[in-house]
Amino acid sequence: SSIFGSxxxxxxxxxxxxxxxxxxxxxxxxxxxxxxxxxxSASLCFTGVCAGALRKHGALKAEGLxxxxxxxxxxxxxxxxxxxxxxxxxxxxxYEQTLREARLEIEDGVPQAFHVGPMPSIIHVLTxxxxxxxxxxxxxxxxxxxxxxxxxTSDGITKKASKEGGDGILHWFSGDDGQVLVPSLPxxxxxxxxxxxxxxxxxxxxxVNSDVYNRGLGIGLDASEGDISSLQAGDGVWYAYNSFGxxxxxxxxxxxxxxxxxxxxxxIEGHGGFHxxxxxxxxxxxxxxxxxxxxxxxxxxADGCNEVTFEGTESEEVWSKSWTDALFDxxxxxxxxxxxxxxxxxxxxxxxxxxxxxx
Numbered sequence: 001s002s003i004f005g006s007x008x009x010x011x012x013x014x015x016x017x018x019x020x021x022x023x024x025x026x027x028x029x030x031x032x033x034x035x036x037x038x039x040x041s042a043s044l045c046f047t048g049v050c051a052g053a054l055r056k057h058g059a060l061k062a063e064g065l066x067x068x069x070x071x072x073x074x075x076x077x078x079x080x081x082x083x084x085x086x087x088x089x090x091x092x093x094x095y096e097q098t099l100r101e102a103r104l105e106i107e108d109g110v111p112q113a114f115h116v117g118p119m120p121s122i123i124h125v126l127t128x129x130x131x132x133x134x135x136x137x138x139x140x141x142x143x144x145x146x147x148x149x150x151x152x153t154s155d156g157i158t159k160k161a162s163k164e165g166g167d168g169i170l171h172w173f174s175g176d177d178g179q180v181l182v183p184s185l186p187x188x189x190x191x192x193x194x195x196x197x198x199x200x201x202x203x204x205x206x207x208v209n210s211d212v213y214n215r216g217l218g219i220g221l222d223a224s225e226g227d228i229s230s231l232q233a234g235d236g237v238w239y240a241y242n243s244f245g246x247x248x249x250x251x252x253x254x255x256x257x258x259x260x261x262x263x264x265x266x267x268i269e270g271h272g273g274f275h276x277x278x279x280x281x282x283x284x285x286x287x288x289x290x291x292x293x294x295x296x297x298x299x300x301x302a303d304g305c306n307e308v309t310f311e312g313t314e315s316e317e318v319w320s321k322s323w324t325d326a327l328f329d330x331x332x333x334x335x336x337x338x339x340x341x342x343x344x345x346x347x348x349x350x351x352x353x354x355x356x357x358x359x
Contacts, residue, residue, distance in 0.1 A: 085126065085129070086180060086183050086335075087183075088129055089122065089125050089126065089129065089183045090183045090184060090185060090186075090225075092125050092128065092129060094120050094125065094128070095119075095120070095125075095185055096189060098116060098117070098119060098120060099116060099185070099187065099188075099189040099190055100189045101116075102114040102115060102116045102189070102190055102193070102357070103115045103116075104193075104359075105356075111359045112358075112359055113203075113356045113357060113358050113359055114190050114193070114194075114356060114357045114359065115354065115355075115356045116190075116354060116355050116356065116357070117205075117352065117353060117354025117355060118352030118353060118354050119181075119182050119352070119353045119354065119355075121141060121169065121171065122180060122181055122182065122183075123136070123139075123140070123141055123171075137175075138173065138174045138175035138179075138343070139171070139172070139173045139174075139175060139179045139338075140171070140172055141169050141170070141171055141172075142169070142170055142171075142172055143168065143169055143170075144168065144169070144170060144291075147291060168352070169352075170349050170350060170351055171338070171349070171350040172347035172348065172349055172350070173338040173340065173347055173348045173350065174340065174343055174344055174345065174346065174347040174348065175340070175343050176244075176340065176341075176342050176343030177343075178220060178245055178337045178338065178339050179337055179338045180335055180336070180337045181206075181219075181336045181337055181338055181350065181353055182333070182335065182336040182353055183335050184222065184223075184224070184225035184332055184333060184334055184335040185332065185333045186331065186332050187199060187202075187331055187332060187333060187357065188331075190357050191331065194359065197330075197331075198302055198329070198330025198331050199302065199330050199331070199357045199358065200301065200302055200303075200330065200358050201299055201300065201301045201302065201328075201357075201358040202299070202300050202328055202333065202355055202356070202357050202358070203297060203298070203299045203300075203355060203356045203358075204221075204297070204298045204299075204300070204333075204336065204353070204354075204355045205295065205296070205297050205298075205353070205354050205355065205356075206219055206295075206296055206336070206350065206351060206352075206353045206354075207293035207294060207295045207296070207350070207351035207352075208293060208294060208296060208338075208348060208349065208350050208351070209259055209283075209284075209285070209286045209289060209291075209292065209293045209294050209313075209348075209349055210259050210285065210286050210340070210344075210346060210347065210348040210349060211259070211260075211285045211286045211287050211346045212259070212340065212344040212346050212348070213258070213259070213260050213261065213285070214258060214261065215258070215340055215341045215342060215344055216241065216242075216244070216254075216256030216257070216258065216267065216269075216339075216340075216341040217256055217257070217258075217259075217339060217340040217341065217348050218254070218255045218256045218257055218266075218296065218339060218348075219254075219255050219296055219298070219336060219337070219338065219339065220245055220246075220252060220253065220254040220255065220336070220337045220338075220339045221252065221253045221255075221298070221300075221327050221334045221335070221336060221337075222250070222251070222252045222334055222335040222337065223251040223252070223326065223327040223328065223329070223332075223334040223335075224250055224251055224252070224335075225332055225334075225335065237271065237272050237273075237324075238270075238271055238273075239267075239268070239269060239270070239271075239272070239273035239274060239275065240269045240270070240273070241256075241267055241269055241275065241276070242269075242341065243269065244269075244339075244341045244342070245269065245339045245341075246269045246270045248271075251270075251271070251325075251326060251327060251334075252270055253268055253269070253270035253271070253272075253273065253325055253327055254268070254269045254270060254339050255267075255268050255296060255298065255308055256268075256269065256339065256341065257279075257283065257294075257310065258283075259283050259284065259285040259286065259294075260282065260283070260284065260285040260288065261282065261283075262278075262282050263276075263277075263278030263279055263280070263281075263282065264277075264278070264279040264281065264282065264283045264310070264312075264319075265277065265278065265279075266279055266308075266310060266319070266321075268308065268323055270325060271325045271326070272304075272306075272323045272324040272325035273323060273325070274321070274323060277319075277321060279310060279312075279317075279319035280319060281312060281314070281316075281317045281319075283310070283312045283313070283317065284312070284313055284314075286346075286349060289313040290313075291349075292313040293313070293349065293351050294310060294311065294312050294313060294317075295310070295311040296308065296309070296310060297309040297311070300327050300328035300334070301328065302328055302329060302330035304324050304325060304326045304327075305322065305324060306322060306323055306324065306325060306327060306328075307320055307321070307322045307323075308320065308321060308322075308323070333355065336353060338350055
């Protein structure tokens, strides 16, 4: 029903205790949360997640509710939706460690930016939280070396994969309801190192490509978790080509382009967005580029001034455009998700994600 699907809810629904039934303890907690109207109550539904694993990572917290006792984790299941699981992922300790390890760039003795990443795979994060690999139907990981060799391109030349995205793992996605790649994250560890209350700008970098033609695809940003009340969303301007992946009532922007289509036709749907733009070159498809990835760099300002830069697989393929939207509050990274209009048989390939915070 949202950008957070891709079969995980169904997989979680199949999760059960070793006795093949939901724990009576889980039912008790569900009723208790409902009666007390605790924050967690809105997230309790019909899918199973091991409460022990979530409790281990400090993810299930609610006012007035304290976990006690040492019940067997295999017998303790709390019903929770995928949205609650993503909230658990936000509290995963590995993200905090990644932020603590941010690399400081110094130029001529002057600090310039903190660089973070590559970010951990959301699949690895969910596996650590759940204690088992999530059963995702249209989202997964593939190693570059496991991919078939690039086929001859239309010009008869077989190209080799570039280093964009690295030689390691890629994510693939073929669903029609989006897939979170990185949840919204508080940037507290970096703010502490800066001794600052907020960051002026953040630059998100991710490389993508696909063989799908005439389907808008790329990356989306969801700033719903941030404190953006002081900023006006897109100067009151709302743009949507088909509204897939976005909602006028939410702070979500979908950056979509068209591999193999003349001009690339990149657009941004959401507040302050714009219609299909001719970038002056045709971004090659996954196969015709020799399994290369195009790089999207998205700079978000705490003042609402943003810019997207597209770097194609060829050296001279660079295009940029600015837009205004409240997507970054200076304190939390917006959630990053993969998007493909209507889904497709052929997947969208996504490289590692990194970001930098301007000092």
